[in-house]
Amino acid sequence: MVAGSDSSFSSATRPLVAMDKLVSLCAARGFIFASSEIYGGINGFWDYGPLGVELKNNLKALWWQRMVRERPDVVGIDTSIVAHPRTWEASGHVDNFSDPMVDCRACKKRFRADQLDDAGKCSSREGSSEHDLTEAKNFNLMLETQIGASADATQSAYLRPETCQSLFTGFKRVRESSRQKIPFGIAQVGKAFRNEITPRNFIFRSREFEQAEMEFFCHPSERDEWFEYWRAQRLQFHRDIGLNEGRIRNRPHESDELAHYANAAVDVDYEFPFGWQEIEGVHDRGDWDLSQHTKFSGKELAMTDEATKEKYTPMVIETSMGVDRTCLALLCDALDEETLEGGDTRTVMRFAPKVAPVKVAVLPLSKKLSESAHKIDAELRKRWNVFYDESGNIGRRYRRQDEVGTPYCVTVDFETEDDKKVTVRERDTMDQERVPLDGLDAYLHERLEAGS
Numbered sequence: 001m002v003a004g005s006d007s008s009f010s011s012a013t014r015p016l017v018a019m020d021k022l023v024s025l026c027a028a029r030g031f032i033f034a035s036s037e038i039y040g041g042i043n044g045f046w047d048y049g050p051l052g053v054e055l056k057n058n059l060k061a062l063w064w065q066r067m068v069r070e071r072p073d074v075v076g077i078d079t080s081i082v083a084h085p086r087t088w089e090a091s092g093h094v095d096n097f098s099d100p101m102v103d104c105r106a107c108k109k110r111f112r113a114d115q116l117d118d119a120g121k122c123s124s125r126e127g128s129s130e131h132d133l134t135e136a137k138n139f140n141l142m143l144e145t146q147i148g149a150s151a152d153a154t155q156s157a158y159l160r161p162e163t164c165q166s167l168f169t170g171f172k173r174v175r176e177s178s179r180q181k182i183p184f185g186i187a188q189v190g191k192a193f194r195n196e197i198t199p200r201n202f203i204f205r206s207r208e209f210e211q212a213e214m215e216f217f218c219h220p221s222e223r224d225e226w227f228e229y230w231r232a233q234r235l236q237f238h239r240d241i242g243l244n245e246g247r248i249r250n251r252p253h254e255s256d257e258l259a260h261y262a263n264a265a266v267d268v269d270y271e272f273p274f275g276w277q278e279i280e281g282v283h284d285r286g287d288w289d290l291s292q293h294t295k296f297s298g299k300e301l302a303m304t305d306e307a308t309k310e311k312y313t314p315m316v317i318e319t320s321m322g323v324d325r326t327c328l329a330l331l332c333d334a335l336d337e338e339t340l341e342g343g344d345t346r347t348v349m350r351f352a353p354k355v356a357p358v359k360v361a362v363l364p365l366s367k368k369l370s371e372s373a374h375k376i377d378a379e380l381r382k383r384w385n386v387f388y389d390e391s392g393n394i395g396r397r398y399r400r401q402d403e404v405g406t407p408y409c410v411t412v413d414f415e416t417e418d419d420k421k422v423t424v425r426e427r428d429t430m431d432q433e434r435v436p437l438d439g440l441d442a443y444l445h446e447r448l449e450a451g452s
């Protein structure tokens, strides 16, 4: 079942809240804030706080469950960020992984030439004034680093600009050691680095980010079927994590957009407040990567068909999800400002329970009740991420939980001791129900795990 279709957590199309509000809520509530903030931040780098890391971990766990655990034909790995530099020669990144860059002589700002319109106006956030621009020159986006302590042993290397190359370089080892047969896939989640010329739109385009990628190796005769299969699977995943159906779409690439080696590509786009943008790509990469690594390493990566004895290089269908971009889509999709009767505004993050950073808040009405509340809290923590809060007015405590998207609040009151019941308040409807303590776990389980 799709989480978004759960009746109490519906994802009706609502107007999106402006980005600046989302960005300040994320900082104020500890989802995401500028890296090294006390030094003024560093452009293109972000830190995930206590709530952000839970959101991101939930997303990665759902991806891993769907893409690796549930599939006998996909295995997961975790490889190093720094690879042998030849990897990036073979992949084409050393020669081709660049964006055209222009400098403005007047304002000294640097832009991507492909993000300026013909009149020389900057179409990005930086403004729309006329610019006196230099000629475009190519700027390689890989971040370089040095390995080794002594001067003569020092070697240049790159922080990987994508996680997938080690899925190709490890192809033979992983296939043989895990006894997989074609068709099968290798998956990983990890950090990637790109020296983006103009990082922008919060975590949408940053210089350090995470990808969740899977390379599926198949026989050339099956490539089209597998491409269509993975296209549909990946679109469904984004529905299943609760993204609003009306704000996600598949966008096939035009032939002039395709990488030179690609046969077909389709993006999963989300409609952000700043427009429709890619959050994931599904690509038919053909045999390009395995052939290139065979050429550069001298190691044979082709296969022999057991039945026909035909030798062939497997074709590759890639699914490449940006973890941070998908987190941003989840945040944009969830944030709602609701006008209540009487005119007050309630800020609510309407996350599907499976992605919500905190699942339950335990709120004793008074500090005098903290002993029994702590016991309930400790029980619930065995299973879920729980937040405990005993200070301040209960209405304000509910609002704080609404703002961070906690689906349920459990209130312990003076009757709890006698009737062994607590009040459970649901985030979206604000309905409250008395629930017996001995049935609380089952009550929450039924609601929190629905659709997972």
Ligand code: ATP
Pocket (backbone or CB within 6 Å): 162, 194, 196, 203, 204, 205, 206, 207, 208, 209, 210, 211, 278, 279, 280, 281, 320, 321, 322, 323, 324, 325, 326
């Ligand atoms: P774009 O055209 O937006 O730069 P891309 O087509 O280069 O993206 P891919 O190389 O296909 O992106 O990477 C796969 C996924 O990784 C993207 O769909 C995106 O979600 C994520 N991604 C790529 N670059 C960044 C970045 N600078 N910051 C955050 N996520 C990124």
